[in-house]
Amino acid sequence: MLDWEALVREKLAGNSLEGEELREVAEELAGHLEETFAQLRREGLSEEAAAERALSEAKDWRSLRRRIQIARHKEDVMTARVKQVWLPGFLTLFLSLMLLMGIQFIGAKPFVVSPHGWRVMAPMAVIYVPWLLCLLPIGAMGAYLSVRAGASRGGTFVSTLFPVLPYCVFFMVGFPVCVILDDHVAHNVVLSALWVGLIAWVVLPATALLAGAFPVRVLKSRCAASA
Amino acid sequence: MIGTGIKRGTAELAVLSVLEDGPLHGYEMARRIEGQTRGALRFTLASLYPLLYKLEKRGWVRGAWETGATGRRRRCYRLTAQGKKKLTPIRKEWAELFRALRRLTKVSNA
Numbered sequence: 001m002l003d004w005e006a007l008v009r010e011k012l013a014g015n016s017l018e019g020e021e022l023r024e025v026a027e028e029l030a031g032h033l034e035e036t037f038a039q040l041r042r043e044g045l046s047e048e049a050a051a052e053r054a055l056s057e058a059k060d061w062r063s064l065r066r067r068i069q070i071a072r073h074k075e076d077v078m079t080a081r082v083k084q085v086w087l088p089g090f091l092t093l094f095l096s097l098m099l100l101m102g103i104q105f106i107g108a109k110p111f112v113v114s115p116h117g118w119r120v121m122a123p124m125a126v127i128y129v130p131w132l133l134c135l136l137p138i139g140a141m142g143a144y145l146s147v148r149a150g151a152s153r154g155g156t157f158v159s160t161l162f163p164v165l166p167y168c169v170f171f172m173v174g175f176p177v178c179v180i181l182d183d184h185v186a187h188n189v190v191l192s193a194l195w196v197g198l199i200a201w202v203v204l205p206a207t208a209l210l211a212g213a214f215p216v217r218v219l220k221s222r223c224a225a226s227a
Numbered sequence: 228m229i230g231t232g233i234k235r236g237t238a239e240l241a242v243l244s245v246l247e248d249g250p251l252h253g254y255e256m257a258r259r260i261e262g263q264t265r266g267a268l269r270f271t272l273a274s275l276y277p278l279l280y281k282l283e284k285r286g287w288v289r290g291a292w293e294t295g296a297t298g299r300r301r302r303c304y305r306l307t308a309q310g311k312k313k314l315t316p317i318r319k320e321w322a323e324l325f326r327a328l329r330r331l332t333k334v335s336n337a
Contacts, residue, residue, distance in 0.1 A: 024292075025276075028253065028302045032272050035254040057272035064273045071280035 002037070002051055004030035011061040017069065025068060033057065084151035089162030092142035092209070096163035099134045103127050128200070132208050138163070139212030147220045160213040167201040238278050240321055241268055243306060243314045246288060250305035253279060279304060287313055 009026040017025055033054045040050035058064050104127055139160050146159040175194045245251065245259050256279075257270040282288045287310030290302045306314070 024302075027300065029272060029276060031252075031299070031301055032254045032257075032276075036272075059271065059273045064277070067273075067277035068280060071277040071284065 004034045004037075008033065011058070012065055012068075017072065021072070083149035084146055084155045085159045088142045088145035088149075088159035091145065092138050092159065093163045093166070095138050095141075096135060096205070099138070100127070100131050103130050132204060135163070135205055135208035136212035139209030140216050142209070143213030143216040147217060153217075156213065156217060160209050161206055163209065164202050164206045167205070171198045171202060237268065237321070238270075238274065239282065240317050241270075242278060242282065243287065243310055243317065246304060246306040247311070247314065250303045252301040252303045256304070282310070286310070
């Protein structure tokens with residue numbers, strides 16, 4: 001009498017399935033093979049032929065092992081993470097960058113003249129404030145996509161704040177390095193610029209994004225609670 | 228006999244449809260599909276279980292261990308509410324495809 005479970009377990013060896021999960025899959029597949037074998041025996045096949053036919057159900061064990069692994073783990077990891085964090089995150093980042101660029105090109109370009117009569121550059125606020133305001137709906141959209149895909153509070157938070165993460169890394173890592181290496185780099189970087197940069201490009205945009213995301217999160221939670 | 232490519236596309240519909248009638252374990256499900264399609268669709272171990280695990284991950288079916296009269300443990304799958312909801316549009320899509328093919332190929336009973 002064949003030990004189907006031991007056989008399946010051996011064939012599935014090398015799979016990322018472990019412990020209880022491997023035992024369950026092996027038991028289930030072994031049950032199927034055993035029933036196929038019994039049916040074939042009832043149909044009059046010899047024990048050897050029936051076992052061979054039953055085993056041929058798996059076709060290629062290596063391929064089956066890989067497909068089971070993908071079905072049980074990878075698809076979930078890929079689709080869930082991509083839908084809940086990466087997709088909304090990159091979309092908010094892309095939109096925020098495109099808007100910043102768009103406002104510079106097609107936004108207001110006031111004609112500013114100095115007391116001496118020279119034309120000077122418009123203040124940064126002309127670009128910055130509209131951009132900051134646009135981050136509200138962008139944050140809301142990121143949160144909506146993330147929550148709709150079933151993201152946790154943390155996932156929604158990350159995807160909403162995704163546009164400020166590159167700036168955050170720059171100001172937390174790149175800027176201090178520049179300050180330390182001041183003698184060796186061409187730019188005259190001062191420490192106060194770090195704080196100004198952090199506030200202007202990380203804290204305020206993050207606040208705007210979260211302000212947009214917050215009502216969406218609350219609304220979705222209420223809908224889920226009432227459903 | 229239906230080709231592998233076409234069968235692969237119909238697999239989800241076949242499994243969800245057969246589970247609509249009630250919970251089944253893998254072997255029973257394969258037999259039922261084979262019987263109801265008069266052998267045109269045949270699920271093997273290799274084609275059935277990865278699909279069942281995928282559907283379970285999506286939340287369309289739910290598997291639970293049950294002990295039968297013989298004392299043998301079997302994993303029975305049942306359609307979830309989400310699975311039932313998904314079945315309707317999938318059915319609609321296939322019906323639309325069959326109608327389109329019928330118009331195109333003029334094959335009756337396509």
